[in-house]
Amino acid sequence: MPHTTEPGATTTSAVRGMRWRFGRCGFDGSSLSLSVDDQIVPLEPKPLELLMFLLLHAGEVVTKEELHENIWPGRVLSESVLTKCVARLRSAIGDADQSMIRTVHGYGYRFAAELSVETATPEAPAPALGLQAGDAPPLRPLWRLLRPLGHGGSSEVWLAEHSKTREQRVFKFALGPDQLSALKREITLFRLLQQTYGERRDVVRLLDWNLDDPPYFIETELVAGGTLPDWCEAQGGIATVPTATRLELIAQAAEALAAAHTAGILHRDLKPANLLIDTSAERPQVKLGDLGCGQALDAHQLHQLSITRMGFTQALDGSTEGTPLYLSPERLAGQPPTAKSDIYALGVMLYQVLAADWRRPLAPGWERDIDDPLLRDDIAAAAAGRAEERIGDAAELAWNLRHMRERHQRREHETAQQLEAERLRSALDRSRQRRGFTRALVAVLIVGICATSFGLWRAREERRQAIAAREEASAAVRFLSDDVLAATDPFGGGRPRLSLHGLLDEAAPKLVQQLDRFPVARAQIGLAMGRAYEGLGDWSGARQRLETALKEAVGALGEEADLSLAIADRLAYVSLLQSRYDESERLFEKVYRIRSARFGEHHPDTLATRDGMAWLEYERGHYADAAQRYEALIKDYGDTDPEGLTSVRWSLADCDLELNRSAKAEQLMRMVIANSTALQGAHHPRVLWQMTTLGDVLMTQGRYDEAAQIFDQAYTGLVATVGETHPYTLTALHFRGVLQLERGDPVAALPLLRRAYENRAGIHGEDHVWTRFSANRVGEALIQLGLVSEALPLLQKTYAAAVAAQGPAHPNVLLIVHSYADALIAAGHNEEAESLLLRALADSQQSLPSDNLRIAYLRQSLGELRAQQHRTEDAKRELTAAHAIYVTALGAAHPQTQRAEERLRHI
Template identity: 35%
Template sequence: MPSSQPSPDARLYRWRFGAVEFDESRHELRVAGLAVDMEHKPLQVLSVLLRHVGEVVTKEELFEQVWAGRITVDHVLATAIGKLRKMLDAAGEDRIVTVPRIGYRMDGPVERVAQGQRLGTALSFVAGQPVPGREHFLLERPLGRTLGSEVWLARQPRSRDARVFKFSLGGERLAAIKREATLMRVLRDTLGERDDFVRVLDWNFETEPFFLECEYGGESLPEWAASQGALAEWDRERRLAFFLQIAAAVDAAHSVGVLHKDIKPANVLVRARREARWQPCLTDFGNSRLLQPERLAELGITGMGLTVTTASNGSGTPLYLAPELIAGQAATVRSDLYALGVLLYQWLVGDLRRPMAPGWERDIDDALLVEDIRRATDGDPAQRLGSVAELMERLSALPQRRALAERQQATALAAHAAQRTLEQTRARRPWVIATIAMLSAGLIASSLFWYRSEQQRRSAAMQAARAEAVVRFLSDDLIGALSPGGAGFERDPTVRQMLEHAGTPLTTRFDGDPAVRGGIHAALGDAWRTLGDRERAAGHLRNAVQDYGRAFGVDDELTLITRYGLVRTLAYAGTSEAFAEAERQLREADRLAGSTRLRSENPLALYAAIARGQLHFQQLQIEPSLAAHRRADALQRKLRPDDASMAALIRSNIADALLRSGKAEEAVPLLRALLADPLLDASRIGESTTAGYRVMLARALRSLGRYAEALPIAQTAAATTERILGPDDYTTLVQLSLVASIHDYAGACAKALPIARTVRERVAHRYGEERQATLIETGNLGFKEYDCGDREAGLAYLRQAESGLRRHFGEDNVAAHSFRYALANQLADQGRHAEALEMVDGLSVPALTAGDSTPGWEHRLQALRGRILMQSGRQQEGRPLLAAAISALTDLGAEDDEQMREWRGLLDKQ
């Protein structure tokens, strides 16, 4: 039985100081009565400091008491102290003092109340005794022991049913088994019953010894491999098939937001199944993490063990810890992938204890497998594969990749020969080689989809013919044409001309293979979109949709994702015709996808949400755009948590939508969090994207009247974008327009006007007078001309923008109504009441609300009409309208104080 004698340091307390309360018995921290989510190690440090209030606790003492027996790094203590200080500072309790080169001290008065005593730190079970609280099971043999916890195999004497019991006396180990119980419920309730997870059957968290009761999942992988001879007798193909089952379990956990954080051979169990099949099972989720804790409420699950999210970022087995975890960074999908990559290496070399020392590549005689392991275990997480699913896809396609690699080698040799000839006869053209490489990469990437057709997968002759066609396309049609004597050589073509040349032979070269042709069209579409030519990009994407539809079916996931990409490209084009086609394509994609798939959590739903959000956003339909992007954000965090470019796209649009909805106070903290997020560092998503975030932060600060903060941020961002993309790029011009508006808001007309005029001129020159972007910048210039004194010029620009937007983009165009509302106000200011009323008559409440979701637009229009009528001498008509509108807007709290004072002043005067 477990020891019942209290140890010398067994007392547990509830500590109180200021608004802070820490209950050691529950491992619960509260500030002002609200639970605070904090990792376990900082709480242990807090406990030690509280037990020595007013005394200096050395760093060595803290390491010994908090990290005893664990491998750690120096800065983990400083990280824990930093987290405590952040919490205490928020509570107004600056109490932790650093004693240089020695340690830390907790100062100030502290209250404590005894909460009881903890049992001794050692459990003492013996084989044959009944399980405490489950007496019909007898302990058979121990499976593992750590300080304060034991794992035992137990059996029912008559039925011989086996169970595994994980015992704990409390503290960190109790939190671990509670966390495991919670996360196993998440896995079961979202994924259903699966054979590759060990089921949790019951638990006791009320009385010591606490325990978790699990089904028996079999022997651990090292024990089983030794007994079955799997490492010595199985060939590589069989080993890979078995490993893919382990990876599938990890990928399934990731798909519902569960990180394992301690993947290693001992946490993989193996049990026999029918037909002499072996089933690996993933176990021990006691150290795991739930990426989206809010899902617990959706599933109706109590978050046991998750108040303290996890023991430590650096927790786990050192051999399998990703470098970023040792450095103190948070666990991610890629850190689990790292551990899985180490396990793959050990499994293939036949030694489950061998570390990945320098030179490990010599142990694997397959170059593709070496590359796969290297991509899974790269020291830089940004360079690793994006997900376990990607590793599985690569391993599953090894035979096809080997065949393709031979063809690619032939293509590379042809490209190298052509490049040498070019260098010998003419000046170097590095962009030519870069363009060839880009198209080659597009072909290689699209080749992953070629194997999806069952008929084509079974046909070796088809694969050989396909690879030969790809080689001929690159070596003859593209590289050959640019070699001396080739059709394109003498013209010294630009990158754009090369892309045009690349697209010419597709029909004849791949007439019988729409899967390959679709992949090339998709690659060319992405290239043209990157170059800013949305029309050409859309053309290639239309062809890709048609070819993929022929190869895989119109409702296939790849076909539909490509169609949703076409919707985004058309939305960016910014013409009324493009918007109309985008809406048609979106409706068709949604119809083919079906409501069930779109409501589910899958990649198709993610791409659909992005496309819908982008189309709404480009049409300035802000509220539906915000809803769609928030749906995309939730899906991306779950399905593609490490996809930096996708995260950047989605979150930037959410922030932009908040700004356009007048919610700058919400946008500022979101944008600051984005700029501080390691996933969205400039090294991963690019300087120009980061500059875009800074521009939005500047817009938010401008909206809040913080012009001195906003201006340098906007100027620096615009300069960065201009350096990278050029002075006439649309993004550069939009950012310069923001700089002008900040000057305008701050009253610096002499600085605002020249910039605004330049922006409008450059946009018109590059995109034409009738583009939506040009017309919006025309209206923006009108505001500045009006504010800076030339009111006639300002009104003329506003009229041009308003009428042009309505004429080319429809009567309901959101931007057109925004400019019309401004025109009505400014005409009223000028005493041109008849014209102002005409403008009011054409305004639409739904369109204005779509552009600015602040409630009360019907009342604002009523107030504007009442104001104009009163100012024109029609008191009896205008006064009741204005008075009623003021009352309604006051109840809504939907108008700024300055505007309300102006309206009330008008009522008082007249």
């Protein structure tokens, strides 16, 4: 839509009382007079009207056609008329170097000087419009006004009905120039939302508008339930609405607000009256309305989407426009609004719905009105007095409100842990003369070290005198007692709340000091500590302990000793977790050579090493080779090692998923989870981590609801058992975000994926393969939201790191190519995208089977590029090839296949 000034903007009525100053110049809108150095400059009307139009659209490119339409409406002019008018204006304001009015070649002009705007005199209040029931709005002869719905300072709102169809709509009329600007802002921001997401059920639909003849208005859909307070009153009052329903409504409002923020929109007047309730579906649905006070954060984004910045001729920053009860402290202090200002209003509304009183302010002592401690936390996080202490994403509040049961379970678990800790501290007080009190604090580590001490004593007894073996074992026990467990003894200067990770960190430097004469004991304990670090997700800590332990074991016993092999085998696994493939391969092959020669192929230790070697093939993208290795392992394991057999089946399921055998993968994962549950219990972290693979299988099959339930259960359980930032937990979080992306909801996906990416980067580093997985998905979400300028550098960096680590033909890299190319296409870098995609497709022929989904993704991207290049036949060929792979890999009924088929029909 082209620039349109407010009707009459080139006359005094639209800018009555406004004055602009720029450089040495001033312009009075009430008199259409230009001054330079406070001296009036005589000038013809048309250059003055041209100046006012440019001032109203300062900073924007105004096309020549728009200037013709608004300054000389209805007249056919040669281009020289506009050129002479601009030249006359430049001469009057002293713009010989064209620094104030800049020519944008091929388009038009842009006013680029710094501006200040002031109000000379207060504007008189706008009169009422005098509308009556039965009137027809301008240009709408078939519509009749039925009754007024509201009348405020910004608009006059009427319910209207079509005389033939009986359809009802809401008409919002402007009462004056300022109110007209509000209507225009609402149009602009609705168009921005629509072009970002398409139709959304949680935003009031704007259907039409009239900006041609007064009284000016916009038409919106009629939302049958009315405003949130009206709907609550119709239910018998807010207190009678079930608490779960109240929380769901605020969660829906939070999701809608998060979508607006992600699209670059601030609402600025969020309140219950601007939340409308749609009752046409099975359950009430919140719709966000009244964007008239809103603000677009990124004018460049509007330009990219070809949306005219109607209603934004004046800056809104620092305005305290809005409803005082819901204005954040920083806005009341005159600071510019932010997304956190909107979230503050959301927090106030959450408090009000729980307190069952729409008029109650969030005053000191509000906590006494809220019984649930988690909801108190949510209100405090959303409506914190200091903006920097407030949550930054409304979607986070929505997630919290919808997962109250899981959060309560987690809180109960934490409380139980605290009570257990108190019990242990009491036991400590009663038995401080004994050293056995700490065994419950570090059970895993103690078992490993105690077993080490006993095994060491027996193993060395045959090779040394019994007295020497006992001395060595005694030194290990003293290290355990005095340097590990004593760190938690408050009577000895320790810290009873010390975590297992902290315990390991404190004990590690003392290992050499206390066991300086016993390298084998140091190596044994180093292996136990390395496993403990690995279990905590600290792979760098695990590597450090294992590398030291391996040197000590090899130095004392030789590289073929059982202890040396056990440490090397574990170090190979950790290297694999850190994507150090060559190092992992070297260690695995060395251990396998020795173990297979000594024990044979079917010995449990040899089988464990073969398992690691198969996993290495999988991580390198050799899925068929890995699957063959795992199938052979299943035969060789038999029933001798249930846990090892379960692990191999889990890995084979991952291979089957990559090889388009999802039904087999599902069968294997259900067997794996059942067996692991029998061996370790349903709440064991390993079982919960295995559930994420099952969820991935279900998601690949398009069974999104089942996958969502699995991912949520796994995530909640992992948070409760190993914490929010453990690698297993972040895997579940990542998949929860991916699922939202697959469902076509990037607004819900982005905060989840960002949390997974940022935490993975903090734990593993930016260059780790798991970090790149999440970075790639964050990029996909940003592209779908139209935030290409943010997605492109992230994907460019991720792609470069992936190529450096795994090579251009690795399947993981080809996934990133698909996203990176989409970002390049969206940014208009078509040649770079084409080169990237063609190289990737050539590489894929060497590394992947022809029906792999990654090839489909690449062909889909190339097809979209060909469509943009107007190479229709080439586009059809690529999209047809992609569709054929989707049918083979996913089935004809899968949502991805259906989307590809629909796209193909429209080429």
